Amino acid sequence: MNRISAIALFTAVFFLLMFEQGCVPAHKESKNVQIVIDTSLGEITAELYPDKAPATVSNVLAYINDKYYDATIFHRVIDGFMIQGGGFKRDMTQKKTKEPVKNEADNGLRNERGTLAMARTMVVDSATSQFFINLVDNTANLDFKSKTDVGWGYCVFGKVVGGMDVVDKIAKVRTGFSGRHQNVPVEPVVINTIRLKTGARVPEAAK
Numbered sequence: 001m002n003r004i005s006a007i008a009l010f011t012a013v014f015f016l017l018m019f020e021q022g023c024v025p026a027h028k029e030s031k032n033v034q035i036v037i038d039t040s041l042g043e044i045t046a047e048l049y050p051d052k053a054p055a056t057v058s059n060v061l062a063y064i065n066d067k068y069y070d071a072t073i074f075h076r077v078i079d080g081f082m083i084q085g086g087g088f089k090r091d092m093t094q095k096k097t098k099e100p101v102k103n104e105a106d107n108g109l110r111n112e113r114g115t116l117a118m119a120r121t122m123v124v125d126s127a128t129s130q131f132f133i134n135l136v137d138n139t140a141n142l143d144f145k146s147k148t149d150v151g152w153g154y155c156v157f158g159k160v161v162g163g164m165d166v167v168d169k170i171a172k173v174r175t176g177f178s179g180r181h182q183n184v185p186v187e188p189v190v191i192n193t194i195r196l197k198t199g200a201r202v203p204e205a206a207k
Contacts, residue, residue, distance in 0.1 A: 045162035
């Protein structure tokens, strides 16, 4: 056995013994889960954070499991701000939702470019199915500041990890009015489906 082979064998045996004795940590599986938002303008892949926003992620995954988002649209698009979807059909009729989820905006996550956050009314705990993707850093206006009606902010629960170019493409579509709604894309931007990324496992924290 030459010197190089002997060193390689020693190294392999050393790490095997260390692993068996618990000195080398095993790979820790990520708690996060990825989803694919398939739209009429392309695919967006996002990573969700159940450790930071457990109730919110569980809520979103429940809608995904029910195929609720299929054939909904991005109904509110404001370039330089955000794109919002997940609650209206192509004809701008609103879908029935589950009960509202607790606002977890105080989780330390910030409304930075590319993050996903829950849309809501002026009522703090009113988020249901609708979400938005921040086009820019909206931290000053949308982040949690205090546990008051005006200070709660909007809960971030994930971030785009692929297809941000698709998000930016959606941001540039022509918009107008649809009934009492404004900033509605003239040509509907359809959410064909939202699914767990192939091979993704739903983490315990989100069940």
